Amino acid sequence: MFHIQALQSTNLPTPPSHQRRHLILAVSRPPPTSLSAPNKNPSIQSLCKKGQIKEAIHLLTHEQNPTQHTYELLIQSCADQNTISDAFSVHRSLINNGFNQDPFLATKLINMYSDLNSIHHARKVFDEITHRTIYVWNAIFRALSISGHGQDVFTLYRQMNEIGMPNDRFTYTYVLKACVVSESELSSLCYGKQIHAHILRHGYETHVHIMTTLVDMYAKFSCVDSSSLVFSSMPVKNLVSWSAMIACFSKNGRPLEALRLFHDMMLENENMLPNSVTMVSVLQACAAVSALEQGKLIHGYILRKGLDSILPVMSALITMYARCGELELGKNVFYQIDKGDVVSWNSLISCYGVHGLGSEALAVFQEMVRAGVLPSPISFVSVLGACSHLGLVEEGKSLFNSMVKEYKIRPAEEHYACMVDLLGRANRLDEAARFIADMRDEPGPKVWGALLGACRIHCNVELAERACKWLFELEPRNAGNYVLLADIYAEAKMWDEVKRVKMLLEARGLQKVPGCSWIEVNRKIYSLRSVDELNPQMEQIHALLVELSREMVEKSGYVPEAKVVLYDLEYEEKQRLVLGHSEKLAVAFGLINCRRGETIRISKNLRLCEDCHSFTKFVSKFVGREIIVRDVNRIHRFRDGECSCRDYW
DNA sequence: ACAAATGCCT
Numbered sequence: 001m002f003h004i005q006a007l008q009s010t011n012l013p014t015p016p017s018h019q020r021r022h023l024i025l026a027v028s029r030p031p032p033t034s035l036s037a038p039n040k041n042p043s044i045q046s047l048c049k050k051g052q053i054k055e056a057i058h059l060l061t062h063e064q065n066p067t068q069h070t071y072e073l074l075i076q077s078c079a080d081q082n083t084i085s086d087a088f089s090v091h092r093s094l095i096n097n098g099f100n101q102d103p104f105l106a107t108k109l110i111n112m113y114s115d116l117n118s119i120h121h122a123r124k125v126f127d128e129i130t131h132r133t134i135y136v137w138n139a140i141f142r143a144l145s146i147s148g149h150g151q152d153v154f155t156l157y158r159q160m161n162e163i164g165m166p167n168d169r170f171t172y173t174y175v176l177k178a179c180v181v182s183e184s185e186l187s188s189l190c191y192g193k194q195i196h197a198h199i200l201r202h203g204y205e206t207h208v209h210i211m212t213t214l215v216d217m218y219a220k221f222s223c224v225d226s227s228s229l230v231f232s233s234m235p236v237k238n239l240v241s242w243s244a245m246i247a248c249f250s251k252n253g254r255p256l257e258a259l260r261l262f263h264d265m266m267l268e269n270e271n272m273l274p275n276s277v278t279m280v281s282v283l284q285a286c287a288a289v290s291a292l293e294q295g296k297l298i299h300g301y302i303l304r305k306g307l308d309s310i311l312p313v314m315s316a317l318i319t320m321y322a323r324c325g326e327l328e329l330g331k332n333v334f335y336q337i338d339k340g341d342v343v344s345w346n347s348l349i350s351c352y353g354v355h356g357l358g359s360e361a362l363a364v365f366q367e368m369v370r371a372g373v374l375p376s377p378i379s380f381v382s383v384l385g386a387c388s389h390l391g392l393v394e395e396g397k398s399l400f401n402s403m404v405k406e407y408k409i410r411p412a413e414e415h416y417a418c419m420v421d422l423l424g425r426a427n428r429l430d431e432a433a434r435f436i437a438d439m440r441d442e443p444g445p446k447v448w449g450a451l452l453g454a455c456r457i458h459c460n461v462e463l464a465e466r467a468c469k470w471l472f473e474l475e476p477r478n479a480g481n482y483v484l485l486a487d488i489y490a491e492a493k494m495w496d497e498v499k500r501v502k503m504l505l506e507a508r509g510l511q512k513v514p515g516c517s518w519i520e521v522n523r524k525i526y527s528l529r530s531v532d533e534l535n536p537q538m539e540q541i542h543a544l545l546v547e548l549s550r551e552m553v554e555k556s557g558y559v560p561e562a563k564v565v566l567y568d569l570e571y572e573e574k575q576r577l578v579l580g581h582s583e584k585l586a587v588a589f590g591l592i593n594c595r596r597g598e599t600i601r602i603s604k605n606l607r608l609c610e611d612c613h614s615f616t617k618f619v620s621k622f623v624g625r626e627i628i629v630r631d632v633n634r635i636h637r638f639r640d641g642e643c644s645c646r647d648y649w
Numbered sequence: 650a651c652a653a654a655t656g657c658c659t
């Protein structure tokens with residue numbers, strides 16, 4: 001028997017060079033056959049099961065003949081206990097006992113290191129094993145995908161095909177995952193499409209797992225129609241497939257289709273009961289369209305099925321109520337939670353955030369810290385947003401510092417963007433620009449976008465141009481940036497520049513995202529767009545708007561603000577275009593169709609424009625109704641000619 | 650004998 005003394009190195013299982021010769025000898029020895037029954041070392045086994053990994057390792061050092069099964073248990077235990085130093089001890093011992101070329105254990109080791117977030121060591125195991133079974137290949141694909149090393153997966157996948165190693169059904173799911181997490185977005189979608197072709201060529205087009213992963217892959221690239229095509233082509237769909245497709249619609253700005261699909265699922269499959277994951281996506285769709293009645297029905301279902309003990313469901317409920325304008329209902333859900341996690345706390349913080357209650361959001365953040373819940377990066381995004389809304393520059397700066405110093409959270413681009421927004425909104429644009437210049441990381445599109453947004457508020461043409469120089473480079477296909485710049489030029493009456501930006505937009509084949517508003521009437525949800533010919537009431541809606549507008553100008557002093565339209569058009573023409581904004585259509589639709597006295601609840605996919613804001617204020621007084629509009633950021637509650645945002649949004 | 654798909658808070 002070969003005896004190799006235990007290695008001293010603490011972080012690497014690789015032996016020093018003078019021992020390699022022994023190792024090679026060890027390698028050439030066939031792995032010990034497990035003639036010995038597994039219960040030969042019952043104590044290691046039982047210690048592993050109890051999670052006492054340190055004690056198990058101690059016994060291992062005295063064990064004369066550890067078997068493959070012993071190591072399997074030890075490796076699993078290390079992964080469960082999350083102790084990497086113990087993992088190294090086990091790995092070293094395994095090498096010393098001649099198991100380092102055992103593919104079964106290599107698979108286990110790769111998975112273990114992956115679970116311990118140590119992709120480097122997982123890769124080392126893979127590189128050093130010479131006999132790579134399909135399990136070993138799949139394990140490294142899984143590990144690389146989870147750790148975000150998509151490019152490495154593609155490289156290895158190509159190697160695997162070159163040496164003629166056949167893929168199996170597991171390979172495809174991992175490689176598709178790699179596309180989603182990969183570093184460079186565009187090339188990954190190309191890869192995804194290629195893998196899709198491989199999958200069809202190998203006859204997996206009916207495989208539920210693989211097809212569902214494909215649906216999700218396209219969803220993550222916002223290729224909603226591709227997801228939908230794959231989904232429709234599936235001869236067999238299970239709950240996960242349906243949930244993936246519903247989530248795809250919810251996450252990609254098509255909430256109505258998410259809700260429709262959910263209802264189709266329930267109708268077509270009597271025995272397919274939605275689970276908590278399905279419910280979360282459906283709640284997100286309700287939130288997106290402010291479908292309060294639908295949301296309440298779902299809430300009832302959740303209670304009946306006992307899904308109200310599941311934190312993600314509760315967090316989604318809180319958000320749904322808040323985004324529908326029902327702060328109190330959202331709070332109630334939060335206080336029904338037994339023991340919340342950081343996500344449910346974040347939900348409550350953002351609950352106050354969308355209602356523009358910055359001080360309350362800050363207070364909840366402090367309460368969360370006092371309750372001993374560690375704030376997450378997202379907690380800071382929310383709370384910095386609150387500071388920005390309140391104009392609390394110093395408070396925001398100190399929170400940012402404590403995030404880095406106290407909580408050791410490395411600022412992500414979102415956090416930098418929050419700071420730029422904070423400074424920019426407070427009309428400290430120069431300081432914001434200096435903050436960007438002093439950043440430790442390369443400023444990305446979110447940061448420049450925040451600066452551009454602030455420039456719009458304060459009409460700073462020069463700085464806006466500087467931000468756009470970067471933005472047009474970093475995300476040339478984001479139409480929103482062009483529109484914002486054109487808005488700023490229009491505000492400054494620089495019509496030639498407005499035209500120039502418009503032409504640039506067209507030359508690049510881009511269109512601004514069309515405005516869309518949603519409204520729920522009698523538990524049915526309607527969407528309205530300015531170019532909508534489908535709504536049978538469109539003529540009635542237009543007539544009402546013209547009449548309202550005229551009467552409010554005469555009787556209550558409403559002044560239409562046509563400046564929000566980019567083009568250098570005649571005033572009358574601008575008026576006509578502005579009256580066609582989707583939220584005004586929705587207001588009129590609500591006035592026509594909602595019961596008297598009922599609150600009109602509208603949601604919109606973009607930011608509320610100034611004229612619509614002013615118009616809705618006047619309408620609320622003129623017709624004596626409460627109107628709640630949620631735009632991308634926040635709630636506007638219009639009552640008696642006033643808005644809850646106090647004209648600051 | 651080993652391995653897979655959907656979701657909460659920005």
